[in-house]
Amino acid sequence: MPTVPLVADAEAAHEVRQVFDDIRATRKTDFVNNFWRALAVHPPTLKRTWESVKQVMAPGALDPLMKEMLYIAVSATNGCGYCVHSHTASARARGMTDAMLGELLAVVGMANETNKLAETLQVPVDEAFLAPAMPAKPGGVGQKAKRPR
Amino acid sequence: MPTVPLVADAEAAHEVRQVFDDIRATRKTDFVNNFWRALAVHPPTLKRTWESVKQVMAPGALDPLMKEMLYIAVSATNGCGYCVHSHTASARARGMTDAMLGELLAVVGMANETNKLAETLQVPVDEAFLAPAMPAKPGGVGQKAKRPR
Amino acid sequence: MPTVPLVADAEAAHEVRQVFDDIRATRKTDFVNNFWRALAVHPPTLKRTWESVKQVMAPGALDPLMKEMLYIAVSATNGCGYCVHSHTASARARGMTDAMLGELLAVVGMANETNKLAETLQVPVDEAFLAPAMPAKPGGVGQKAKRPR
Amino acid sequence: MPTVPLVADAEAAHEVRQVFDDIRATRKTDFVNNFWRALAVHPPTLKRTWESVKQVMAPGALDPLMKEMLYIAVSATNGCGYCVHSHTASARARGMTDAMLGELLAVVGMANETNKLAETLQVPVDEAFLAPAMPAKPGGVGQKAKRPR
Amino acid sequence: MPTVPLVADAEAAHEVRQVFDDIRATRKTDFVNNFWRALAVHPPTLKRTWESVKQVMAPGALDPLMKEMLYIAVSATNGCGYCVHSHTASARARGMTDAMLGELLAVVGMANETNKLAETLQVPVDEAFLAPAMPAKPGGVGQKAKRPR
Amino acid sequence: MPTVPLVADAEAAHEVRQVFDDIRATRKTDFVNNFWRALAVHPPTLKRTWESVKQVMAPGALDPLMKEMLYIAVSATNGCGYCVHSHTASARARGMTDAMLGELLAVVGMANETNKLAETLQVPVDEAFLAPAMPAKPGGVGQKAKRPR
Numbered sequence: 087m088p089t090v091p092l093v094a095d096a097e098a099a100h101e102v103r104q105v106f107d108d109i110r111a112t113r114k115t116d117f118v119n120n121f122w123r124a125l126a127v128h129p130p131t132l133k134r135t136w137e138s139v140k141q142v143m144a145p146g147a148l149d150p151l152m153k154e155m156l157y158i159a160v161s162a163t164n165g166c167g168y169c170v171h172s173h174t175a176s177a178r179a180r181g182m183t184d185a186m187l188g189e190l191l192a193v194v195g196m197a198n199e200t201n202k203l204a205e206t207l208q209v210p211v212d213e214a215f216l217a218p219a220m221p222a223k224p225g226g227v228g229q230k231a232k233r234p235r
Numbered sequence: 236m237p238t239v240p241l242v243a244d245a246e247a248a249h250e251v252r253q254v255f256d257d258i259r260a261t262r263k264t265d266f267v268n269n270f271w272r273a274l275a276v277h278p279p280t281l282k283r284t285w286e287s288v289k290q291v292m293a294p295g296a297l298d299p300l301m302k303e304m305l306y307i308a309v310s311a312t313n314g315c316g317y318c319v320h321s322h323t324a325s326a327r328a329r330g331m332t333d334a335m336l337g338e339l340l341a342v343v344g345m346a347n348e349t350n351k352l353a354e355t356l357q358v359p360v361d362e363a364f365l366a367p368a369m370p371a372k373p374g375g376v377g378q379k380a381k382r383p384r
Numbered sequence: 385m386p387t388v389p390l391v392a393d394a395e396a397a398h399e400v401r402q403v404f405d406d407i408r409a410t411r412k413t414d415f416v417n418n419f420w421r422a423l424a425v426h427p428p429t430l431k432r433t434w435e436s437v438k439q440v441m442a443p444g445a446l447d448p449l450m451k452e453m454l455y456i457a458v459s460a461t462n463g464c465g466y467c468v469h470s471h472t473a474s475a476r477a478r479g480m481t482d483a484m485l486g487e488l489l490a491v492v493g494m495a496n497e498t499n500k501l502a503e504t505l506q507v508p509v510d511e512a513f514l515a516p517a518m519p520a521k522p523g524g525v526g527q528k529a530k531r532p533r
Numbered sequence: 534m535p536t537v538p539l540v541a542d543a544e545a546a547h548e549v550r551q552v553f554d555d556i557r558a559t560r561k562t563d564f565v566n567n568f569w570r571a572l573a574v575h576p577p578t579l580k581r582t583w584e585s586v587k588q589v590m591a592p593g594a595l596d597p598l599m600k601e602m603l604y605i606a607v608s609a610t611n612g613c614g615y616c617v618h619s620h621t622a623s624a625r626a627r628g629m630t631d632a633m634l635g636e637l638l639a640v641v642g643m644a645n646e647t648n649k650l651a652e653t654l655q656v657p658v659d660e661a662f663l664a665p666a667m668p669a670k671p672g673g674v675g676q677k678a679k680r681p682r
Numbered sequence: 683m684p685t686v687p688l689v690a691d692a693e694a695a696h697e698v699r700q701v702f703d704d705i706r707a708t709r710k711t712d713f714v715n716n717f718w719r720a721l722a723v724h725p726p727t728l729k730r731t732w733e734s735v736k737q738v739m740a741p742g743a744l745d746p747l748m749k750e751m752l753y754i755a756v757s758a759t760n761g762c763g764y765c766v767h768s769h770t771a772s773a774r775a776r777g778m779t780d781a782m783l784g785e786l787l788a789v790v791g792m793a794n795e796t797n798k799l800a801e802t803l804q805v806p807v808d809e810a811f812l813a814p815a816m817p818a819k820p821g822g823v824g825q826k827a828k829r830p831r
Numbered sequence: 832m833p834t835v836p837l838v839a840d841a842e843a844a845h846e847v848r849q850v851f852d853d854i855r856a857t858r859k860t861d862f863v864n865n866f867w868r869a870l871a872v873h874p875p876t877l878k879r880t881w882e883s884v885k886q887v888m889a890p891g892a893l894d895p896l897m898k899e900m901l902y903i904a905v906s907a908t909n910g911c912g913y914c915v916h917s918h919t920a921s922a923r924a925r926g927m928t929d930a931m932l933g934e935l936l937a938v939v940g941m942a943n944e945t946n947k948l949a950e951t952l953q954v955p956v957d958e959a960f961l962a963p964a965m966p967a968k969p970g971g972v973g974q975k976a977k978r979p980r
Contacts, residue, residue: 087357087359088356088357088358088359089355089356089357090356092359117363119361119363119364120358120359120360120361121349121352121353121356121358124353124356124358125352125356127356131352135348135349135352138345138348139345139349142338142341142342142345143342143345146334146338147332147334147335147337147338148304148335148338148339148342152301152304153338153342155297155301155305156304156305156308156339156342156343156346157342157346159305159308159309159312160308160309160312160342160343160346160347160350161346161350163308163309163312163313164312164347164350164351166350166353166354167360168353168358168359168360169346169349169350169353171360171361171364171365172360172361172364173346174364175363175364183296185295185296186296186297188296189291189295189296189297189302190297190305192291193291193292193297193302193305193306193309194305194309196287196288196291196292197305197306197309197310197318198309198313199284199287200270200284200288200318201309201310201313201315201318202313203270203274203280203284204270204273204315204317204318205315206238207237207238207239207270207273207274207276208236208237208238209237209269209270209273209317210236210237210241210269210317211269211316211317211320211321212268212269212320212321214266214268214324215268215320215321215323215324216320
């Protein structure tokens with residue numbers, strides 16, 4: 087149950103309707119899912135969030151399917167049921183097979199296991215993992231960053 | 236600072252040394268990072284965890300670079316500093332460019348933002364997201380699963 | 385579905401009933417919500433938790449509405465559905481408007497996004513952020529705290 | 534230690550420099566903190582994130598100090614050290630006293646305690662908490678949302 | 683609602699059926715819970731996870747009831763509803779009383795409260811907590827670990 | 832680095848000094864760790880938190896060592912470095928061996944793995960896990976709780 091009413095098309099204010107229309111045009115579907123209908127409680131946040139999602143999820147150095155799988159990994163780690171459902175549906179629509187979901191599952195599970203082992207043991211970062219990120223740059227800000235955090 | 240001593244090669248018990256040797260052989264490097272040296276406090280967990288990681292991170296339906304990027308996404312969401320460092324190093328070694336890291340960043344950030352918006356609003360899952368996961372299977376367990384959770 | 389039975393007034397032991405009565409008196413309502421009815425499985429925890437909540441949520445340097453909004457921010461970040469529902473109801477009862485909820489949403493979403501960007505990048509704390517917290521105090525404990533953690 | 538080099542002014546590309554300049558102008562200070570210098574690894578994410586933060590943190594239905602305190606609450610719940618440091622500094626600069634920090638501490642601690650009690654007990658949401666969010670609207674989307682999630 | 687169909691016995695592939703049979707034999711019950719039926723979407727992950735759980739939850743230096751209670755503590759902290767339900771049922775089956783659950787509740791709640799207080803304050807680790815973990819071992823790896831992280 | 836100064840004995844206000852003295856008397860040691868010295872920024876929270884910890888961690892249906900191990904499990908899951916260090920030290924002082932820590936590690940890691948698998952799959956709770964918690968009680972509150980959440 088949502089904590090706010092979900093906004094139907096007929097009740098949408100002009101600025102909300104414009105976002106809904108852009109979602110439909112961008113995704114080439116008439117379907118606007120509940121996340122956007124709930125977010126419509128605050129039109130500026132609806133608009134800013136949609137613009138960001140549209141920019142972030144567009145094809146680039148990573149393809150859209152990989153981005154959806156990263157989204158599932160984050161959502162599962164956060165335990166966000168709605169998000170797991172919506173992004174699993176999107177990933178399947180973009181071609182995620184059961185075998186791919188299975189390996190995603192395996193990595194997400196294993197990463198969470200080893201993350202917590204590392205936390206229980208408070209493992210110090212190896213020098214080898216630090217080096218490549220800090221190119222020699224005399225006088226640069228990177229230099230100062232070498233002090234331990 | 237770790238909560239247990241890190242095991243050096245010279246102090247490693249036989250079963251620990253065997254795991255260290257397999258890490259070296261599998262990764263084709265002499266370097267054994269601190270995570271495994273700390274985990275050596277409990278040899279059965281060291282061995283089981285390494286065997287699992289080796290199986291999970293091998294190439295399959297997803298390629299190793301994609302798996303490393305999923306690992307970073309989970310580690311960043313969990314706030315595990317050690318894990319972010321070690322898997323960022325692994326991902327770079329497998330070819331992750333700054334542009335790919337940049338888009339990974341963008342997706343991880345955006346997913347965490349929208350996850351929390353969905354939680355604040357308690358958005359109900361759309362029917363459309365449920366349908367594909369539940370193929371008609373008369374008498375099957377899937378059927379029972381249709382009751383609301 | 386709870387993992388323990390919810391305690392109705394008629395079944396409440398004396399010490400549980402006393403807490404329920406104090407909740408009613410403090411909040412000036414006959415309604416005792418499910419959280420307290422579930423917590424009644426362990427009367428000492430019920431009593432200690434209620435006493436703490438009563439003290440913490442009372443007006444002070446921060447007003448009660450601001451405290452409820454902080455509670456929502458934590459609950460959304462933790463993904464606790466029950467808690468989001470109960471504290472959203474409390475915040476609305478104390479005057480939270482849709483515009484205020486909208487901005488709360490925006491801050492919670494943005495904070496979660498930038499938190500994860502900071503974790504992915506393992507950003508070192510700026511000197512400027514450390515200074516004000518550490519007044520010069522020769523020989524004091526604060527001094528020792530200057531070593532890096 | 535960051536996983537990417539921190540970009541100094543002298544090394545900043547034009548689009549990065551423009552964001553740094555806007556940060557300086559908006560905040561009326563010459564100081565650009567490490568978060569933005571790290572994020573500069575991916576200029577589009579730097580720009581989009583800064584534009585969002587600028588919009589979200591501006592005064593509105595909630596005042597800037599309250600927004601900073603909400604930011605601290607989220608950051609502490611996520612365990613993001615950098616974020617706690619930077620937003621505590623910002624909140625102090627906007628007038629947060631020790632008494633206000635103390636009550637913020639108390640609410641954040643208590644909210645995390647009761648969140649986890651609610652999760653351990655899997656407390657069902659009270660009917661009373663659902664009602665206000667769902668105004669009667671025949672045929673609207675809100676109606677459908679009444680099915681249990 | 684699951685994101686994958688739950689596999690009934692009649693639909694189980696040979697390798698899945700073998701795991702189900704081992705679950706039944708190990709637990710001395712005919713009941714195979716939904717977690718394993720969902721995980722059957724990826725037989726290698728089903729098999730690896732079951733083998734790990736069987737090994738980890740077997741009696742050892744800690745008894746099985748204590749292990750179940752640790753499982754509940756983690757699951758409640760993660761907010762995993764399914765996991766809280768299944769491990770509360772297992773703990774009760776192994777003898778957890780209401781008084782034990784009550785004290786578990788109290789510790790989980792208190793730990794989450796103080797964890798977040800420590801994060802808000804960014805408390806530095808006391809020297810006294812570091813000493814015992816780092817036995818003097820000249821030339822060993824432990825030595826290097828003494829640098830601050 | 833803490834976000835507040837750590838209060839040394841010489842600077843402690845009377846009410847702070849009283850709590851420090853009670854910590855020393857209760858724990859039979861002169862050592863007062865940094866957590867309490869930081870929390871002293873807000874004396875009411877210092878006092879309330881110490882009184883709660885003292886009550887919760889006292890022997891009862893669970894022994895103090897088991898409580899410390901539950902504390903570690905929560906702290907590792909939250910990724911709270913300070914908390915992992917302080918409670919690992921306490922657990923060792925109460926007799927936790929390397930073998931016990933090893934099995935604790937294994938359970939915490941495995942619980943986090945399976946928690947995230949359950950979240951990725953959104954596994955519905957089995958009827959069998961619900962039954963024992965809901966004793967037939969005609970007219971009781973438990974009855975109402977049977978509606979799906």
